Amino acid sequence: xxxxxxxxxxxxxxxxxxxxxxxxxxxxxxxxxxxxxxxxxxxxxxxxxxxxxxxxxxxxxxxxxxxxxxxxxxxxxxxxxxxxxxxxxxxxxxxxxxxxxxxxxxxxxxxxxxxxxxxxxxxxxxxxxxxxxxxxxxxxxxxxxxxxxxxxxxxxxxxxxxxxxxxxxxxxxxxxxxxxxxxxxxxxxxxxxxxxxxxxxxxxxxxxxxxxxxxxxxxxxxxxxxxxxxxxxxxxxxxxxxxxxxxxxxxxxxxxxxxxxxxxxxxxxxxxxxxxxxxxxxxxxxxxxxxxxxxxxxxxxxxxxxxxxxxxxxxxxxxxxxxxxxxxxxxxxxxxxxxxxxxxxxxxx
Numbered sequence: 001x002x003x004x005x006x007x008x009x010x011x012x013x014x015x016x017x018x019x020x021x022x023x024x025x026x027x028x029x030x031x032x033x034x035x036x037x038x039x040x041x042x043x044x045x046x047x048x049x050x051x052x053x054x055x056x057x058x059x060x061x062x063x064x065x066x067x068x069x070x071x072x073x074x075x076x077x078x079x080x081x082x083x084x085x086x087x088x089x090x091x092x093x094x095x096x097x098x099x100x101x102x103x104x105x106x107x108x109x110x111x112x113x114x115x116x117x118x119x120x121x122x123x124x125x126x127x128x129x130x131x132x133x134x135x136x137x138x139x140x141x142x143x144x145x146x147x148x149x150x151x152x153x154x155x156x157x158x159x160x161x162x163x164x165x166x167x168x169x170x171x172x173x174x175x176x177x178x179x180x181x182x183x184x185x186x187x188x189x190x191x192x193x194x195x196x197x198x199x200x201x202x203x204x205x206x207x208x209x210x211x212x213x214x215x216x217x218x219x220x221x222x223x224x225x226x227x228x229x230x231x232x233x234x235x236x237x238x239x240x241x242x243x244x245x246x247x248x249x250x251x252x253x254x255x256x257x258x259x260x261x262x263x264x265x266x267x268x269x270x271x272x273x274x275x276x277x278x279x280x281x282x283x284x285x286x287x288x289x290x291x292x293x294x295x296x297x298x299x300x301x302x303x304x305x306x307x308x309x310x311x312x313x314x315x316x317x318x319x320x321x322x323x324x325x326x327x328x329x330x331x332x333x334x335x336x337x338x339x340x341x342x343x344x345x346x347x348x349x
Contacts, residue, residue, distance in 0.1 A: 008075060022063030029148065032060055032074045037112060039078060039145075040089070042277050043137050043325070044114035047242040050234065054226065057249075059146035061210050070208060074147035078138045079155060082108070083165045086155035089113045090134040092120060096163030099174060107166030120163055129304075132184065133325060136301040137277075139192060140327050143199045144273065146207055153177075156192040157185040191306040198299075198307075202253075204268040209257040217255050217265070221291060221336050225250035229274070231285030231317065245278040246322075250290050254336035270335050274320065274328040281323050288317045292335040299329040 007028045011020040021033050035056045041048045055062045059071030079086050084095075093115045097107045116130045135158065142149045153159075154177055161167050167175040181189065199205050211224045226234045227248035238244060253268030260266055272295055274284040286295055297311030302323040314320055314330065322328050 022060075026068050028069075029073045029075050030063075031080070031150070032056070032063070032076055032147065034063070035060060035074060035076045035145070035147070036078060036080075039138065039141055040112035043134060043141070044112060045277065045279065046112070047245075049240050049242050050226075050244045050247065051239040053247070054239075057141075057145050058211055058224070059207075065210055071146045071210065072148050072208070075150050076142055076145050076147045077150040077152070078142055079152040080150070081152065084111055084113055084163075085152060085159050085161055086135055086138060087131075087158040087160045088163055088165070089138070090131045091115055091160070092163040094119070094163070095165045096120070097166050099164060099172075100166060100169055107164075111165060128184075130325070132188070132304065133301055135188060136191060136306050137325065137327055139195055140299065140301055140306070140329075141275075143195045144205055144329070146205070146211075149199070151192075156189050157181055158188050187304065194307050202268050202271075203256055203258060203266050204251050204253045204271065207256055207258060212255075215252075215255055216257060221252050221255070222250075223252045223255035225252075225287065225290060227287045227289075229276075229282050229284045231287040231289075233287075233289065246274075246276045246282050246284075248284055248287065249273040249275070250287060252336055253334065267334060270332045272330040272332075274322045274330070276322045276324065276326050276328075279324050281321055283319045284322050284328075285319050286314050286316050286330075290316070292316065292332045294335075295330040295332050297328060298331050300326065301328075302326040 009024045009028055009030045011024055011030045012018055012033060021030060024030050038048055038052050038056045042053060060074045064073040079089060084092065089111070090113070092113055095104065095107050095109060095111065097104050100106050116134065117127045118124060122128065159177060161174050164170070164174050213224060214222050216223065227250065228234060229246045229248055231248065249272070251271045253270040256266045256268060258266045270292065272286065276282045293315050294313055296313045297308050299307050320328070
């Protein structure tokens with residue numbers, strides 16, 4: 001019975017030495033609080049180093065690789081049972097725990113949240129649209145990251161606790177789920193379902209092993225590439241530069257080290273991720289170093305639907321304008337096949 005038990009730590013406690021993210025032994029997975037903090041800072045506009053984001057996005061090898069663990073040791077999350085819900089993360093700058101009867105002293109005061117321009121409820125359509133986009137940004141980043149995604153129940157329907165980040169003591173509308181979904185909640189639920197299905201359909205987003213930063217199967221292209229928005233490769237001096245406000249990531253579906261249940265290599269589409277957390281639209285260039293001609297837009301968080309039907313097609317060195325605070329995913333289906341492993345026949349069942 002215990003041989004298949006999954007050991008997952010919430011690796012922090014009160015007092016000196018209580019914070020133990022990355023310190024649990026082999027076979028343990030951990031709630032990755034550093035992932036939560038980095039991704040929250042990224043999308044709320046706080047400057048963080050590119051290296052820190054890269055570690056979190058690729059499974060946090062700096063925390064888990066040296067003791068023999070693999071990317072699934074990182075339980076990635078944006079929100080959990082303590083703290084703000086996802087909706088409140090983009091709706092409140094401050095906690096509002098007055099109903100708990102402790103003078104608003106309980107609960108975490110530093111939430112790495114951003115209310116998008118107004119505290120709490122608002123009828124401003126621009127603020128509401130930005131909050132909806134930010135929810136899509138967080139969920140998309142979570143599902144596209146290496147590691148194991150963990151969602152807080154209710155985030156998929158924009159559940160709110162009205163800014164109360166410590167509702168353990170509440171048996172009231174503050175902590176209950178409202179199952180009467182409005183249009184906004186239904187839209188987010190549809191997007192979340194599609195996002196989960198997208199991750200499940202593409203093994204490139206849930207690799208069993210770490211990235212190598214080089215080709216391993218002879219595709220002629222590295223397994224992961226890191227580029228500036230203009231398509232130039234990120235150099236050593238930029239990795240620890242907190243002024244970097246956008247990133248262009250290439251994921252090679254022909255360089256997945258996983259094997260399927262028959263011991264065969266796994267092939268997937270290849271992807272470009274244009275990530276623009278800045279307050280201004282930016283131009284992104286399809287990197288010339290990635291030798292593939294056709295990239296079609298599949299997902300754009302600036303679109304209220306998130307996923308795009310019949311998205312625009314971009315060629316190598318072509319420029320795409322990405323809206324402020326948005327994430328775009330482009331795909332090149334099976335574009336880096338190798339001589340010993342051809343792409344699946346799309347017409348075969």
